[in-house]
Amino acid sequence: MKRVFLVLFAIMFMVMLGFGIIIPVLPFYAEKFGADSVTLGLLMAVYSIMNFIFAPIWGSLSDRVGRKPVLLIGLVGFAASYFLFAAATQLWMLFATRIMAGVLSAATLPTVMAYMADITTPETRAKGMGMVGAAAGLGFVFGPAIGGGFHRFGDQMPFLVAGILVILNFLFAAFILKESVSPEQRLQHAKKKEKIWEAFKPPVSYLFLLQFVVTLSLAGLEATFAYFSAVRFGADAADMAAIFTIMGVAGAIVQGGLIGRLTKAVGEARVIQVGLSISAAGFLLITQIHSFLTAAVYLTVFAVGNGMIRPAVSALISKQTAAGQGGAMGLLGSMDSLGRIAGPVIGGTLYQVAHPSPYISGAIISLLGMVLFMSYKKIEGRASV
Numbered sequence: 001m002k003r004v005f006l007v008l009f010a011i012m013f014m015v016m017l018g019f020g021i022i023i024p025v026l027p028f029y030a031e032k033f034g035a036d037s038v039t040l041g042l043l044m045a046v047y048s049i050m051n052f053i054f055a056p057i058w059g060s061l062s063d064r065v066g067r068k069p070v071l072l073i074g075l076v077g078f079a080a081s082y083f084l085f086a087a088a089t090q091l092w093m094l095f096a097t098r099i100m101a102g103v104l105s106a107a108t109l110p111t112v113m114a115y116m117a118d119i120t121t122p123e124t125r126a127k128g129m130g131m132v133g134a135a136a137g138l139g140f141v142f143g144p145a146i147g148g149g150f151h152r153f154g155d156q157m158p159f160l161v162a163g164i165l166v167i168l169n170f171l172f173a174a175f176i177l178k179e180s181v182s183p184e185q186r187l188q189h190a191k192k193k194e195k196i197w198e199a200f201k202p203p204v205s206y207l208f209l210l211q212f213v214v215t216l217s218l219a220g221l222e223a224t225f226a227y228f229s230a231v232r233f234g235a236d237a238a239d240m241a242a243i244f245t246i247m248g249v250a251g252a253i254v255q256g257g258l259i260g261r262l263t264k265a266v267g268e269a270r271v272i273q274v275g276l277s278i279s280a281a282g283f284l285l286i287t288q289i290h291s292f293l294t295a296a297v298y299l300t301v302f303a304v305g306n307g308m309i310r311p312a313v314s315a316l317i318s319k320q321t322a323a324g325q326g327g328a329m330g331l332l333g334s335m336d337s338l339g340r341i342a343g344p345v346i347g348g349t350l351y352q353v354a355h356p357s358p359y360i361s362g363a364i365i366s367l368l369g370m371v372l373f374m375s376y377k378k379i380e381g382r383a384s385v
Helices: 002-031 037-065 067-086 091-105 109-119 125-153 157-176 183-192 204-233 237-266 268-286 292-320 325-353 357-384
Strands: none
Touching: 002 037, 002 067, 002 091, 002 109, 002 125, 002 157, 002 237, 037 067, 037 091, 037 109, 037 183, 037 204, 037 325, 067 091, 067 109, 067 157, 109 125, 109 292, 109 325, 125 157, 125 237, 125 292, 204 237, 204 268, 204 292, 204 325, 204 357, 237 268, 237 292, 268 292, 268 357, 292 325, 325 357
């Protein structure tokens, strides 16, 4: 079991490594192709558009054909997209490779989460989802380090390194990972011909919407923070790498080491409420940054709150879904991607209106998430009576 957890952890790490590499490097890389903040937002959004469309499809497919083949397809495609991104010579090529990456990488996240749901009990589900989240956090730790460090050896080097690492991870998964869905289960799902959107029913639908608004605000921050910090204290790519490394460590500690204990002690509902409150406070603090130190501290506050939300939401959905785990996790990934579609565009546009606007709106959106969650609790409480 520990070996399986390690493989799933590594897969999720490699997927999020791409985000970690791109966040500090892409603004400067895309500028050389003539991209401004709005174009950068669109470049980040197009990846998520493909994720939004294909994550539920891949997740549902993993219910019918198995988790392992879907994961391997996703890893091969993701590696290829890195190499092609490094070879781009025009702006349209960046968009084309990001589309390809979005389609194929969408096979990884929902399938990893569904696999985790397959091998954990309801009591340990949040802890397992927390490990997936911790892998994402560590992707942000090493991703910015790779992006900022290897960027000194050439604009393309970070993407080449990432592609090689994903290929190594593909080999690791191919030889070690075993299928978690039995032939009988796959046949059962194939006969049901479940519709993906059947998982989107009240009160669980409020949890999906909650994940959307949380990701929406996070994506707005990711798309604009490099510009904001450059204006506030002259930050460069190396500063961004260091700041997002610190943020990733905070998220990994919360999700990998604390989330299991927190949910066991107070339950997923209380963890989500506290996480939303801390996230809102973190957004407001970010508007006050004026140095490297304040940026690192305030983003860490935000990362702690944000890191508490996703594993608890995933665990609740996994426990209550009426559809297959792959379909439900695919739909969750789709909501995640929808937030990443709108977030960079809205964040980039708000940034041009007033530099602190994306973070003020992020605090407001966090409070909206609290309203959605309380609505979920109200309906869920009625159903249980």
